[in-house]
Amino acid sequence: MEKDxxxxxxxxxxxxxxVGLPLTILxxxxxxxxxxxxxxxxxxxxxxxxxxxxxxxxxGEVDFVLIVVVSDMAEYEKLTQRLFFGNENIKKxxxxxxxxxxxxxxxxxx
Numbered sequence: 001m002e003k004d005x006x007x008x009x010x011x012x013x014x015x016x017x018x019v020g021l022p023l024t025i026l027x028x029x030x031x032x033x034x035x036x037x038x039x040x041x042x043x044x045x046x047x048x049x050x051x052x053x054x055x056x057x058x059x060g061e062v063d064f065v066l067i068v069v070v071s072d073m074a075e076y077e078k079l080t081q082r083l084f085f086g087n088e089n090i091k092k093x094x095x096x097x098x099x100x101x102x103x104x105x106x107x108x109x110x
Contacts, residue, residue: 011106013104013105013106016069016101020071021069021070021071022071023069023070023071023072023073023075023076023097023098024053024067024068024069024098024101025067025068025069025070025076025095025096025097025098026065026066026067026068026095026096026098027064027065027066027068027093027094027095027096028062028064028065028093028094028096029042029062029063029064029065029066029084029090029092029093030061030062030063030090030091030092030093031063031064031089031090031091032088032089032090032091033089034063038089039057039063041089042063042064042087042089042090043055043057045083045087046064046066046083049079049082049083051068051069051070051075051076051079052066052067052068053067053068053069054066054067055067062094076095080093
C-alpha cells in the first residue's frame, strides 16, 4: 500500500500537552483574492509554518480551516502577526480556542 501511495505516512499521535504544546486552536481564514497564484502563496505559507498541524482549503464562507498547536497565546499571537497580519491577501481570520481534545485520529474508515 505504501508503494501504491495509499499509505502516505506512518506516524504516532502525540499528546501535545505532554510535549509542551497544550493549546490547540482552530482558525478560519478568508482571503481577499482567490486566484490560483494567490492561493498557492497562502498554501505555501501554511505548509512552512511548523505551528500549523493541519490546513484545509475549503468551500463555503471561508477559504481555509487550520489546526494550530502552540505552547501559549503569546506564541499564537506571533503566528498571527507573521501569517495573517503580515499577508495583505488575508481578509480576516477567526480563532476558536479548544477546551478539550475529545478525539484525535487520522484513521480512515475503509
